[in-house]
Amino acid sequence: MRNVTEDNITDTFLGYFGKDTDPRVREIMDSLARHLHAFARETRLTHDEWRAGLELLRETGRITTPQRDEFVLLSDVLGLSSLVDMIHSPEVGTSSSVLGPFHVSNPPEYPMGADLRGDFGGDIVLVSGRVLDTEGNGIPAATLDIWQTAPNGLYASQDPDQDEFSFHAKFTADNDGSYRFTTVKPVPYTVPTDGPVGKILNATGRHPWRPSHLHYIVEAAGFTPLVTEVFPNDDEYLDQDTVFGVRDDLVMRYESQPAGSFPAEGLELSGKVDGPWEQVDFDIILVRQ
Amino acid sequence: MRNVTEDNITDTFLGYFGKDTDPRVREIMDSLARHLHAFARETRLTHDEWRAGLELLRETGRITTPQRDEFVLLSDVLGLSSLVDMIHSPEVGTSSSVLGPFHVSNPPEYPMGADLRGDFGGDIVLVSGRVLDTEGNGIPAATLDIWQTAPNGLYASQDPDQDEFSFHAKFTADNDGSYRFTTVKPVPYTVPTDGPVGKILNATGRHPWRPSHLHYIVEAAGFTPLVTEVFPNDDEYLDQDTVFGVRDDLVMRYESQPAGSFPAEGLELSGKVDGPWEQVDFDIILVRQ
Numbered sequence: 001m002r003n004v005t006e007d008n009i010t011d012t013f014l015g016y017f018g019k020d021t022d023p024r025v026r027e028i029m030d031s032l033a034r035h036l037h038a039f040a041r042e043t044r045l046t047h048d049e050w051r052a053g054l055e056l057l058r059e060t061g062r063i064t065t066p067q068r069d070e071f072v073l074l075s076d077v078l079g080l081s082s083l084v085d086m087i088h089s090p091e092v093g094t095s096s097s098v099l100g101p102f103h104v105s106n107p108p109e110y111p112m113g114a115d116l117r118g119d120f121g122g123d124i125v126l127v128s129g130r131v132l133d134t135e136g137n138g139i140p141a142a143t144l145d146i147w148q149t150a151p152n153g154l155y156a157s158q159d160p161d162q163d164e165f166s167f168h169a170k171f172t173a174d175n176d177g178s179y180r181f182t183t184v185k186p187v188p189y190t191v192p193t194d195g196p197v198g199k200i201l202n203a204t205g206r207h208p209w210r211p212s213h214l215h216y217i218v219e220a221a222g223f224t225p226l227v228t229e230v231f232p233n234d235d236e237y238l239d240q241d242t243v244f245g246v247r248d249d250l251v252m253r254y255e256s257q258p259a260g261s262f263p264a265e266g267l268e269l270s271g272k273v274d275g276p277w278e279q280v281d282f283d284i285i286l287v288r289q
Numbered sequence: 290m291r292n293v294t295e296d297n298i299t300d301t302f303l304g305y306f307g308k309d310t311d312p313r314v315r316e317i318m319d320s321l322a323r324h325l326h327a328f329a330r331e332t333r334l335t336h337d338e339w340r341a342g343l344e345l346l347r348e349t350g351r352i353t354t355p356q357r358d359e360f361v362l363l364s365d366v367l368g369l370s371s372l373v374d375m376i377h378s379p380e381v382g383t384s385s386s387v388l389g390p391f392h393v394s395n396p397p398e399y400p401m402g403a404d405l406r407g408d409f410g411g412d413i414v415l416v417s418g419r420v421l422d423t424e425g426n427g428i429p430a431a432t433l434d435i436w437q438t439a440p441n442g443l444y445a446s447q448d449p450d451q452d453e454f455s456f457h458a459k460f461t462a463d464n465d466g467s468y469r470f471t472t473v474k475p476v477p478y479t480v481p482t483d484g485p486v487g488k489i490l491n492a493t494g495r496h497p498w499r500p501s502h503l504h505y506i507v508e509a510a511g512f513t514p515l516v517t518e519v520f521p522n523d524d525e526y527l528d529q530d531t532v533f534g535v536r537d538d539l540v541m542r543y544e545s546q547p548a549g550s551f552p553a554e555g556l557e558l559s560g561k562v563d564g565p566w567e568q569v570d571f572d573i574i575l576v577r578q
Contacts, residue, residue: 004535012533013367013368017493028338046373084336206305240305248291
């Protein structure tokens, strides 16, 4: 196309593709160009705004390290990460939710009933439930990869005062799919705001808070792996998670339990908890592959 | 919004904006989110594709330096840069075209009629024309910032064998708006393909070539500055510029001139060119602010 115009540039772009272009690549680039061009046309994007957008991407690149991925965070606060999750979330079974940037590979494997709190303060929470198939049968030997923030709101990878795998653990479910462990109640926390994502949140009058949550990756042979989170139903940020991760079926009630009622066996802390404690049950339904 | 879904996430995103958000920021982020989300929904973007897209942006960040801006190049080959140009191109007057990543600030100022070829080989081209207002009157003292590749297809900033300002010059037009200088005919060249942009071109079966061109920035008091390019009408890439910069009114004819006909005065090379040479005329029409 010799005389490229505002009206024909999108078709011109698509016309440049080679005949042998992979159909999926063509589909994605077609949609990307149509939406990118429509965005510029709709907003009558100015050169100054275009330059500001490119500078925001350059800054995102400069602040990104293997430990801190600002591009993932940008995708998170724009809702893209959650949208991709939801597009591929099973129609039956437990909803998936964002992986987030704080998962660590190869967490330590603990025996069922282990305690994650260790020397940290905070009320004891007993987390338990079952890993089930869509007919309600327990899935034996499902694995649960669990992680959360410490009571200070920081993940181990963000906090030099924590051990590498603090509040990260892997469990293997019982033969009936049941699991249980003790920890502390997670707390709400803010996503990092000292980079470009903070500028976007600030410019749009948004807060950086996520409601408190426990992360799960649940896997079992023959089932689609599930990446999800569970939220307490009394968290003040449930209706305004800055990364859009909350789903109705992931909100659970933490029940206060009286002093003296902690289970006498089956848990690492059995016999060691005298005061009140909390309990949350979260059953996970996996979908057969 | 507690139960975020594929269908409500875009409205949820927009609902998070603060009441005091600048209206233009709101307009841009609204359009950006609607198109980004629609892109993911339309393509049913997978987690693997999402990860590949983020890795492409990370790579773009890693390869970008003050001398090489891969984000600008990405915008160029996606047609966004040209689209922003065209949205703001005057309806009357000469079309604008992409600035590109190779402009250098503060080029040397040369007297009218100067030669840019210096010791480089290649046929002499006399470039001349007038800077005019929309009524056809010459604009006195307009400035012309000119740059191009050397005969090897490289800009000075890409080529350690060239001086810093090789083939970069600034001229001040005569009182009637006329200008003239000698140089060599520019050559087609490829945009850099050793980064993420090269991967995109390769995946979509596109070549990396730009048709040959001379870059202009033309400025005069009281007129909107013009960033543009002029292309020779016999270039093989005119219909498929990989950055979408060609406009009908920017394509000019290079006329071959016989030996012995080079102007006897008014040019640095007057009296020094015995053989055949080429001439191109390019009048530039600026729009009053």
